[in-house]
Amino acid sequence: NSFCTLLAAVMIAPALAVFTCLAVVLPVYGDDLRIFDGFTPFQLPEASGAEPPIEVQRGATEWPTFADGSSHASTLFRLGGVVDATSAADVIQALQAEAFQTDLDSVDGAATHQYWLYAYNRRQYEPSKAREFVNRTLGAILETRITPIVRALYPRAEELQPCFSFIRRYKDTERTRHPTHFDVQSHTTFIVSLNNFGDDYTGGIYVATGDRVQDRRYLSLKAGDGAVHQSDLLHGVHVPSGTRWSWVVWFAPGRCDADSTEWHRSQADTQDPAAASPLHQFLLARRLQAKLEDEGRNADDARASAEPWLRRAAEAGFARAQNEYGEALRQSGDNAGAAEWLEKAADREPAARYNLGLVRLAEGNDEAAVSLFDSACRDGSPDACFNMAVAHSGGKGGLDRDTAAALDILRRTDTPEAMLFASELSDSDQDLERASVLGSPEAQYRLARKLLSGGQQxxxxxxxYLERAARNGHRGSQQTIAALKRAKAKRPTQGYGDL
Known part of the structure; x- marks a missing residue:
């Protein structure tokens, strides 16, 4: 069998195609956790009404000059003690025993492990004393402190409105990473660390101007410290050790259901080509595609409608757009056109090297593909790490067959797909459980089948696990639950274990 055949046998192609376009996760080969040191003192506008006074610092990530000669700086602010440490600790204590949501994340498809407090367009969440306490505690801070500060930092004719509010938790037994991404669902994002960088966890939120590990700079936030930025800031999360708790609020101008494509149009579609922002063209493409899909358009049509903006950003030299445009060409069957764009982005975007590796794979050049996968894996692409594990496990692309090396890569990559494949190579319940916790519906289904044959607990x-997989769209789990319910209805005095 060819390397292509082996990949097809183990990769979940539709999901990986989406992940490739969306984000890159921490690689197998480490991260030295460098701290962002670009903050300088900033005077908070009086309109914020912040009492007592808050220490504010301003910083920016400076993007490399684009091919069209333009440049872009993504601004962020650090606010010391925007939430008092006592309230932060009380929130953590209140949520210790609460169940966090494990719906799949829109960025990487992994379980979110987040706790929703408010979403303008969603149902009310399950009431509990803890949720009531946290909403009361943080709601007051949001109304009287954070919202005025955000509006003062980003004054607009249409005032910014809080639209989504939730708690995120990262820990080694749950989720430890969130891929590098832009907040496509938010115009302005406010993040509050509820516990202490360095003491309670290492790593945390980082900012970047690319997906390479060396591009990342971490924010040192103590309990109650906040950071605020707009959606042009590329960022992610990695927590190598400890447990990190954060509170996130997403804001939108005017109304929460306003057309988000208008947020970038003035900077993307200016009459002066020299003044157009490639980054805003890219974000406009992202938001336009998301909007059309939300309106019921199929994914191919939505991508086609957004593609002119993506191409404009790519032509201007924005590497992330070049990668995504090249990958769109590859998926359409134009490997030659794809390679041209992916090669342009390969230096700054590990995902571009991964996608270029897929082009070489399609051409039958396994060794060139593996070389690209190896480079991309070392620089931050989880999909490339997955393919390196496939190559090691099958002895492809000039590598010796080495299951131990494959398992080492998969376990350090630590994505749902990687851990599911690890469970297949190792036949280990521990690997299968890790894949399930990370959000793999197939792993949840397989683990559920094993557990259902055991004792009552x-x-x-x-x-x-079966219900979680079914909620995440796993057909086999949905069918199994339906069968269990039918059988239980026939024998109502017996439990599931008797079926």
Whole structure:
């Protein structure tokens, strides 16, 4: 069998195609956790009404000059003690025993492990004393402190409105990473660390101007410290050790249901080509595609409508756009056109090297593909790391067959797909459980089947995994639950374990 055949056998192609376009996660080969040191003192506008006074610092990530000669700086602010440390600690304590949502994240498809407080367009969440306490505590701070500060920092004719509010938790037994991304769903984002960088966890939120590991700079935030930025800031999260708790609020101008494509149009579609921003053209493409899909357009049509903006950003030299445009060409079957764009982006975008590796794979050049996968994996592409594990496990692309090396890569990559493949290579329940916790519906289904054949406690746990996989769209889990319900209806005095 060819390397292509082996990849097809183990990769979940539709999901990976989406991940490739969206984000890149921490690589197998480490991260030295460099701190962002670009902050300088900033005077908070009086309109913020912040009492007591807050220490504010301003910083920016400076993007490399684009091919068209333009440049871009993404601004962020650091606010010391915007939430008092006592309130932050009380929120963490209140949520210790609460169940966090494990819906799949729109960025990387992994389980979110977040706790929704408010979403303008969603149902009310399950009431509890903890949720009531946290909403009351943080709601007051949001109304009287954070919202006025955000409006003062980013004054607009249409005032910024808080539209989404949630708690994120990162820990080694759950999620430890969130890929490098732009907040496409938010115009302005406010983040508050609820515990201490360095003492309670290492790593945390980082900012970047590309997806290479060396591009990342971490924010040192103590309990109650905040950071605020707009959606042009590329950022992500990695927590190598400890547990990180954060509170996130997404703001939008005017109304929460306003057309988000208008947020960038003036900077993307200016009459003066020299003044157009490639980054805003890219974000306009992203938001236009998301908007059309939300309106019911199929994914191919939505991508086609957004493609002119993506191409304009790519032609201007924005590497992330060059990668995504090249990948769109590859998926359409134009490997030659794809390679041209992917080669332009390969230096700054590990995902471009991964996608270029797929082009070489299609051409039958396995060794060139593996070389690109190896380079991209070392620089930050989880998909490339996955393919390196495939190559090691099958002895492809000039590598010796080495299951131990494959497992080492997969376990350090630590994505749902990587851990599912690790469980297949190792036949390990521990790897299967890790894939399930990370959000793999297939792993959840397989683990549930094993647990349902055990004792009562194991059966209850298995049913929870089965229901989680079903909620995440796993067809086999949905069918199994339906069969269990039908059987239970026939024998109502017996439990699931008797079926």
């Amino acid at each position: 194991r059966r209850e746990e298995g049913l929870r």
